[in-house]
Amino acid sequence: MTSWLSFGAEGFPLRSEVWPAGLVLLHAVADGVIAASFLIIPAALLYIHKRRGESNPGETALITLFALFILAVGLAHFASLVALWAPTQGIEGLLKAAAALLALTTAIVIWKLAPQLLRLPSRDRLQAEVAAHLRTFEELKGARHQLEERVEARTKELEEAKQRFEIALRGSPISVFSQDRDMRFTWAHNAPAGLSPEFLKGKTDAEVLPAEAAAVIMAAKRKVMETGTAEELETDFELFGRKRSFYLLIEALRNGNGAVLGTTSVAVDVSERKANEDQLRLLLRELTHRSKNLLAVIHAIARQTASRTRSVEDFLDRFSARLCAIGCSHDLLIADNWQGASLRMLVEQQLGEHAEQFGETIAIEGEDVMLKPEAVHNLGLALHELATNAQKYGSLSDPRGQVRIEWQFCEEASKLKLVWQERGGPPVTPPQRSGFGRAMIETVIGQALEGDVSLSFPPKGVRCVIVIPSAQVTSRG
CATH class of the missing domain: 3.30.450.20 (PAS domain)
Known part of the structure; x- marks a missing residue:
């Protein structure tokens, strides 16, 4: 039965019959251990290669051949172990031939792959490269930290700039x-x-x-x-x-x-600025118009004053006083942006030289009303002429004299009536000729304000009634 295993060696004695028992035991143990080891080593190589998963086709082929070579050698030793007691020299020879063939193939492949294998880094080189990579990693880590700090600082600067931008525009x-x-x-x-x-x-x-x-x-x-x-x-x-x-x-x-x-x-x-510019242009046009009117009035006052005075000194005194009266009215209008002026303040200002007598010999009564600029100028001149006349010839020239100025609305509030009444002063006699003040009060004031003026001279004191349309009043109270 075993003739095919011995390849014609049946007539030769078995090794166990020829060799001493100790030698047989030595070969048996050695061949058994080598066979077992050479069967385990290929399996370990293939397992490690598979688990690594990082190799090129050349490396895979080399490892496979090397594993097959070791496996063949292990089987040959196993056949040697069996041949100690059985005529299996033929199988042993075949296995050794296969191992020889695989060894030769492996050697050829190794020489062909030698250039690639030589390029593989050594352990020291790998350690150096790993150390260099670790240093590079640490440097990159530090650079990343610095970059993160710079980005954080820049982000903070941008946030602050954005906040300032929003606050500035808010x-x-x-x-x-x-x-x-x-x-x-x-x-x-x-x-x-x-x-x-x-x-x-x-x-x-x-x-x-x-x-x-x-x-x-x-x-x-x-x-x-x-x-x-x-x-x-x-x-x-x-x-x-x-x-x-x-x-x-x-x-x-x-x-x-x-x-x-x-x-x-x-x-x-710039809507507000444009509106202010438009308002300013309107005010300038209005100021120009009023300035021309005012200059015309001053020119007329100068001519009329000059025609009724006998000396330069007298002209200067009267003309200066009338200019001051115009200036007082002008101040009131400027204080309220040329929108008008309070009638009470106008009366008090034109009688300012006698302010200490307010409430005693000078009574001022009436609700406070706001007059238009034209009414302020004309009534201011009228009050100045009345006050000047009273100071020179009427109630204000006598300590016992009294002046009462009152106003109220009449005719269903369609008109404003102002009354100037003097009492207690020297007896009044009607003037023989019409002076500038009387002519202005009776003619100019009434015509300019489209109202009525009544100036009388009863013995007990001068009385002047000025009635103007309520259209000359901008507000009440």
Whole structure:
């Protein structure tokens, strides 16, 4: 049965029959251990190679051949172990031949792969490379930490700058916008009242503003994108039922390469400034008109005063006093922005030289009313002439004299009636001729204010009644 295992060696004695028992035991143990080890080693090599999973085809082939070679040698030793007691020299030879063939193949493959194997780093080189990588890792870790600190500091600076930017614009009439090349809003901050960033985003000026204003603004923005030069303009339009005026500064928005991405605009609401300018122009026109009228009045007063005086000194005294009366009325008007003046303050100011007598010999009664500028000038001159006459010839020239000035509305409040009444002074005799003061009170004042003036001279004291339309009154109380 075993003839095919011995390849014709049946006639030869077995080794266990020829060799001493000790030698047989030595070979048996050695071959058994070698066979078992050479069976375990290939399995370990293949397991390690598979678990590593990092090899090229050449390395895989080499390890596979080496494992097969060791396996063949192990089987050959196993056959030697069996051959001690059985005629299996044929199988033993075949296994040794296979091991020889695998050994030769492995040697050839190793020499072919030698250049690649030589390029594999040694342990010291690997350790050096690992150490270098660790140092690089630590350096990168430090650089990352520094970068994070710089980013954190820069982020903090940007947050602070943004906060300052928002605080500076908060509550101010300044708005900032950015738009793309299609002139659609991409960002807005501190938008004008009634417009929010969410409402503006994605829209064009034509979708937000009146057509005429949008056309002007969009034309300026196109020019900025074409030329790259900033543009300034002022525009007026109605927004949410209110006339608004804006100053615009438009600049090109560029990327890092200098290409124009759109526009950035700063809009300053100058509506209040424009309104103030319009009001100022109106006031200047009104001031010019009133100044001309005032100069005409002063010219007339100068001529009339000069025609009724006999000396330069007398002219200067009278003319200066009348200029002072005009100046007092002027001061009252300036104090209230030329909107008018209080009648009570006008009376008190024209009788200012006798202020210590207010409430005693001089009685002033009537609700406080605000008069228009024209009424203030004319009534001021009338009160000055009456006070001057009373001081020279009437009640104010006598310590026992009294003056009562009162006013009230009459005829269903359609007119304001002012009464000047003197008592207790020297007996009054009607003047023989009409002086400047009387002519101005009776003629000029009444005509200028479209009212009625009655000036009488009863013996007990001068009485003057001035009635003017309530249209000359701006407010009551």
